[in-house]
Amino acid sequence: MEVTKNKKYGGHILALPYPSQGHINPMLQFCKRLVSKGLKTTLAITNFISNSTHPNPGIVGIDTVSDGFDKGGYADADSVAAYLERFEQIGSKSLADLIKKYEKSEFPITCIMYDAFVPWALDVAKKHGLIGACFFTQACAVNCIYYYVHHGKLTLPISSTPVKISGLPELELRDMPSFFYVHGTYPAYFEMVLNQFINVDKADYVFVNSFYKLEAEVADTMSKISPLSTIGPTLPSFYMDNRVENDTEYGLNLFHVDSSTCINWLNTKPEGSVVYAAFGSMSTFDDKQMEEIAEGLKATNSYFLWVVKTSQESKIPKKFIEENSEKGLVINWSPQLQVLSNKAIGCFFSHGGWNSTVEALVFGVPMVVMPQWTDQTTNAKFVQDVWSVGVRVKVNENGIVGREEIEECVRIVLQGEEGKEMKKNALKWKDLAKEAVQEGGTSDKNVEEFVSKCIRKFDGQ
Numbered sequence: 423m424e425v426t427k428n429k430k431y432g433g434h435i436l437a438l439p440y441p442s443q444g445h446i447n448p449m450l451q452f453c454k455r456l457v458s459k460g461l462k463t464t465l466a467i468t469n470f471i472s473n474s475t476h477p478n479p480g481i482v483g484i485d486t487v488s489d490g491f492d493k494g495g496y497a498d499a500d501s502v503a504a505y506l507e508r509f510e511q512i513g514s515k516s517l518a519d520l521i522k523k524y525e526k527s528e529f530p531i532t533c534i535m536y537d538a539f540v541p542w543a544l545d546v547a548k549k550h551g552l553i554g555a556c557f558f559t560q561a562c563a564v565n566c567i568y569y570y571v572h573h574g575k576l577t578l579p580i581s582s583t584p585v586k587i588s589g590l591p592e593l594e595l596r597d598m599p600s601f602f603y604v605h606g607t608y609p610a611y612f613e614m615v616l617n618q619f620i621n622v623d624k625a626d627y628v629f630v631n632s633f634y635k636l637e638a639e640v641a642d643t644m645s646k647i648s649p650l651s652t653i654g655p656t657l658p659s660f661y662m663d664n665r666v667e668n669d670t671e672y673g674l675n676l677f678h679v680d681s682s683t684c685i686n687w688l689n690t691k692p693e694g695s696v697v698y699a700a701f702g703s704m705s706t707f708d709d710k711q712m713e714e715i716a717e718g719l720k721a722t723n724s725y726f727l728w729v730v731k732t733s734q735e736s737k738i739p740k741k742f743i744e745e746n747s748e749k750g751l752v753i754n755w756s757p758q759l760q761v762l763s764n765k766a767i768g769c770f771f772s773h774g775g776w777n778s779t780v781e782a783l784v785f786g787v788p789m790v791v792m793p794q795w796t797d798q799t800t801n802a803k804f805v806q807d808v809w810s811v812g813v814r815v816k817v818n819e820n821g822i823v824g825r826e827e828i829e830e831c832v833r834i835v836l837q838g839e840e841g842k843e844m845k846k847n848a849l850k851w852k853d854l855a856k857e858a859v860q861e862g863g864t865s866d867k868n869v870e871e872f873v874s875k876c877i878r879k880f881d882g883q
């Protein structure tokens with residue numbers, strides 16, 4: 423769709439992501455897609471993130487809001503609960519100020535698109551008479567489970583398994599989001615994920631960062647309850663359909679990335695020979711688990727590229743890096759899309775974060791999943807038993823994933839017959855993922871429909 427000729431744009435969307443890597447990436451990408459179809463978008467990042475990064479958002483505008491922690495960000499809050507409370511309090515006001523700032527400009531805001539983690543943004547949108555579009559960053563399956571709990575259709579604690587929910591496979595306790603059975607951990611996050619549904623019925627649009635064929639049954643279940651649009655995968659267009667110009671990477675890294683070292687290293691390795699181990703932006707492991715990961719990777723006798731964030735580096739066993747430099751490279755943050763698209767990668771050893779999971783599918787890379795918390799446990803269930811593109815590690819009686827388990831799972835994926843089947847399945851999902859965003863695909867149609875409604879509304883039709 424072209425922007426209407428007599429207008430410069432078809433409305434201005436102010437997008438408010440939850441301020442973390444796994445939430446900024448898909449929302450920024452979705453904004454780029456909307457701009458390519460004729461809308462103007464501005465991504466509102468927190469002052470802290472703005473001051474501590476070098477955003478490169480391309481065709482998307484960038485502006486800032488305050489979460490109440492401008493100097494140190496989330497790390498300055500006493501607790502998760504304190505952070506979320508202050509973000510709502512200060513963020514609501516700050517978002518309203520931002521809307522006002524644009525009122526007299528050439529491009530007044532017409533729509534607030536907000537992460538489902540910050541449902542209070544819808545109240546701000548409505549107070550200003552704006553369209554409210556809710557963006558769910560996580561999988562439809564996970565949203566559906568939370569929806570059931572929020573509405574009392576599934577009561578906690580779960581008393582009998584398997585749990586049967588229409589559109590989902592039978593779920594054991596360990597397949598449920600971790601908040602349901604790892605008690606006492608992160609109560610504020612638990613409340614937040616359930617609160618995604620407090621006002622979603624008042625949102626004008628609901629977007630889900632997934633694609634229809636990946637979660638068709640559960641998407642259908644959720645659509646019966648409330649209209650939703652799957653719009654993903656939201657990876658840069660370069661890897662999907664190449665229709666958005668210059669969209670080759672996520673435009674905002676919260677961590678420093680040194681691309682050339684690891685890509686040059688990967689380029690020297692044979693096709694499908696490298697295990698890429700990376701556990702997203704939030705995972706932390708204790709010393710013992712780090713040792714098991716290190717020894718497990720070593721025991722596979724395969725090449726490995728391991729991302730260990732600076733904050734976790736001291737937990738790498740002493741001399742491990744020097745002693746394994748022939749086989750392995752350890753870095754602090756990777757250009758993950760460039761890595762996963764490199765033909766040397768044969769297996770992604772991951773925590774099962776939603777973005778990493780979808781990225782693996784888009785690049786047809788089979789996975790070993792070691793879920794840590796939140797939605798990762800449910801994603802792991804789908805990876806292993808629904809999409810058949812990987813294996814989930816088993817945790818031992820001490821709550822650790824041992825080196826032998828890691829070695830065995832990697833060998834299954836990288837070397838075994840089962841692994842070949844997983845690779846085949848992963849390649850099938852790769853094609854379907856691309857099909858969804860290409861012209862006429864399910865996600866493309868949903869985006870087109872939204873854009874044309876926005877433009878019609880903007881034109882007063």
Ligand SMILES: O=c1ccn([C@@H]2O[C@H](COP(=O)(O)OP(=O)(O)O[C@H]3O[C@H](CO)[C@@H](O)[C@H](O)[C@H]3O)[C@@H](O)[C@H]2O)c(=O)[nH]1
Pocket residue numbers: 443444445447559560700701702703704705729754755756757758759774775776777778779781795796797798
């Ligand atoms: O070295 C790295 C590691 C990761 N990434 C990128 O960072 C993002 C990570 O996102 P995700 O895989 O979803 O993991 P988290 O950062 O851990 O995301 C949090 O947020 C997600 C969305 O709510 C949840 O699915 C996860 O469970 C939760 O931990 C992805 O786009 C990766 O490509 C890099 O660029 N370089």
